[in-house]
Amino acid sequence: MGVPKRRTSKARKNRRRAMIKVSGPTIVFCPRCHEPKMAHRVCLECGYYRDQKVIEK
Numbered sequence: 001m002g003v004p005k006r007r008t009s010k011a012r013k014n015r016r017r018a019m020i021k022v023s024g025p026t027i028v029f030c031p032r033c034h035e036p037k038m039a040h041r042v043c044l045e046c047g048y049y050r051d052q053k054v055i056e057k
């Protein structure tokens, strides 16, 4: 198994982690009701995900 040869420095670790929250959540438009929704999440407007009703309204 691969083992790190050197300990990751605090600066390098912090630089890497600084990029994680820079980009916000991906917004896509629901193919059913065309409302903006989060990618890979159930649409909160119509309650559908992948042509299946997930949330009963």
Ligand SMILES: [Zn+2]
Pocket: 030, 031, 032, 033, 034, 035, 043, 044, 045, 046, 047, 048
């Ligand atoms: Zn929808």
